[in-house]
Amino acid sequence: xxxxxxxxxxxxxxxxxxxxxxxxxxxxxxxxxxxxxxxxxxxxxxxxxxxxxxxxxxxxxxxxxxxxxxxxxxxxxxxxxxxxxxxxxxxxxxxxxxxxxxxxxxxxxx
Amino acid sequence: xxxxxxxxxxxxxxxxxxxxxxxxxxxxxxxxxxxxxxxxxxxxxxxxxxxxxxxxxxxxxxxxxxxxxxxxxxxxxxxxxxxxxxxxxxxxxxxxxxxxxxxxxxxxxxxxxx
Numbered sequence: 001x002x003x004x005x006x007x008x009x010x011x012x013x014x015x016x017x018x019x020x021x022x023x024x025x026x027x028x029x030x031x032x033x034x035x036x037x038x039x040x041x042x043x044x045x046x047x048x049x050x051x052x053x054x055x056x057x058x059x060x061x062x063x064x065x066x067x068x069x070x071x072x073x074x075x076x077x078x079x080x081x082x083x084x085x086x087x088x089x090x091x092x093x094x095x096x097x098x099x100x101x102x103x104x105x106x107x108x109x110x
Numbered sequence: 111x112x113x114x115x116x117x118x119x120x121x122x123x124x125x126x127x128x129x130x131x132x133x134x135x136x137x138x139x140x141x142x143x144x145x146x147x148x149x150x151x152x153x154x155x156x157x158x159x160x161x162x163x164x165x166x167x168x169x170x171x172x173x174x175x176x177x178x179x180x181x182x183x184x185x186x187x188x189x190x191x192x193x194x195x196x197x198x199x200x201x202x203x204x205x206x207x208x209x210x211x212x213x214x215x216x217x218x219x220x221x222x223x224x
């Protein structure tokens with residue numbers, strides 16, 4: 001079956017630091033890949049997505065590239081802000097069902 | 111208001127009681143989902159529905175019942191609540207696309223079973 005593995009958290013960074021959150025997946029066929037973000041007290045919202053190999057998803061300064069050869073979709077941001085503090089979920093869909101990773105808690109300190 | 115809404119936002123119930131969590135979406139999306147979020151487990155799918163009157167089990171369906179008589183509503187019932195069902199519950203909806211189907215989430219219901 002499908003599965004998603006994220007780097008374990010929590011992750012604590014200082015403002016303007018570089019962020020990487022690793023994500024690898026196992027899936028049959030050709031899944032689409034997503035990063036969702038959950039701010040405190042809220043539901044999940046889509047951050048970015050990529051639908052085929054070598055696609056790069058980007059939004060709000062975050063980027064992730066769909067790497068089929070390494071089955072990875074790592075999330076990066078060059079300079080994090082305090083407002084980026086949240087839980088980040090990597091996910092894939094093959095069909096209509098989403099499979100999520102465990103989530104990575106990010107805290108950015110001023 | 112357009113979107114997906116869950117009610118209640120917070121609920122405390124006693125062991126053995128029946129409790130129903132409500133989910134309503136205004137987009138007429140075909141698919142609806144119920145997830146639970148627990149520390150160390152991420153989001154786990156409880157049940158999902160592909161259309162009105164069509165439902166199917168996810169990863170962790172035991173102890174839960176769902177129904178979908180109307181496209182816009184997808185209530186989740188805990189028939190006899192247990193402490194292990196203390197969790198945050200999220201409802202989501204989506205409309206299938208050829209590639210990259212995005213799901214939209216409600217704000218969640220925090221359920222405590224005492």
